[in-house]
Amino acid sequence: MRIAISIFGRDQPGIIAALTKQLAEYGANIEDASMTLLQGHFAMILVVSIDNCSMTELEEMLSSNHILSGLSLSFSNELDELSHGEDEHKVAKYIFHLAVSDTPGIVARVTEVLGTHDANVVDCATRKNNSTGVFSMILDVDVPLLQEETIVEELSVAVDNFSGDVVFQRVDDVDL
Numbered sequence: 001m002r003i004a005i006s007i008f009g010r011d012q013p014g015i016i017a018a019l020t021k022q023l024a025e026y027g028a029n030i031e032d033a034s035m036t037l038l039q040g041h042f043a044m045i046l047v048v049s050i051d052n053c054s055m056t057e058l059e060e061m062l063s064s065n066h067i068l069s070g071l072s073l074s075f076s077n078e079l080d081e082l083s084h085g086e087d088e089h090k091v092a093k094y095i096f097h098l099a100v101s102d103t104p105g106i107v108a109r110v111t112e113v114l115g116t117h118d119a120n121v122v123d124c125a126t127r128k129n130n131s132t133g134v135f136s137m138i139l140d141v142d143v144p145l146l147q148e149e150t151i152v153e154e155l156s157v158a159v160d161n162f163s164g165d166v167v168f169q170r171v172d173d174v175d176l
Contacts, residue, residue, distance in 0.1 A: 002047060002049050004075070004078075007044045008043050012067070015068065022061060026050060028048040034123075059075050092170050093170065095168075098166040098167070100136075100159075100166065107137065110159065117144065
């Protein structure tokens with residue numbers, strides 16, 4: 001069975017070690033994971049495959065760990081198999097990076113252009129430096145080839161009045 005686990009709470013040393021040790025003890029295989037700190041809080045989501053226990057047993061096991069017990073844990077087994085069809089060959093891989101003076105609506109302005117033209121953000125990271133007021137964002141984006149030129153043009157208009165550096169660059173698979 002495949003299970004998605006999300007974890008959130010005050011950061012402390014040893015969270016990943018405690019989590020992965022217990023998962024390994026139950027024979028779980030980590031298929032995908034992402035972790036970050038959000039304003040000093042630990043945030044992680046991962047997908048594991050496990051056949052040696054039920055989702056309820058896994059929840060009880062992880063919740064009883066003293067390092068994990070103060071964290072918010074949620075579980076879902078509603079993971080459909082993804083098909084890798086022809087559409088993945090009809091996109092260009094892009095990296096979007098900006099480091100600009102922070103103002104409300106930066107993420108909305110950029111992602112509205114992308115979403116309007118069916119570009120898919122496959123990874124997103126943002127940070128704000130509170131002492132300098134600089135907001136940075138990095139996006140990995142799958143851009144439909146038929147919309148590529150339009151997206152590049154509309155993004156350049158959307159970010160034109162940002163004060164700072166903005167880059168939207170196509171990357172070859174070899175570059176990744």
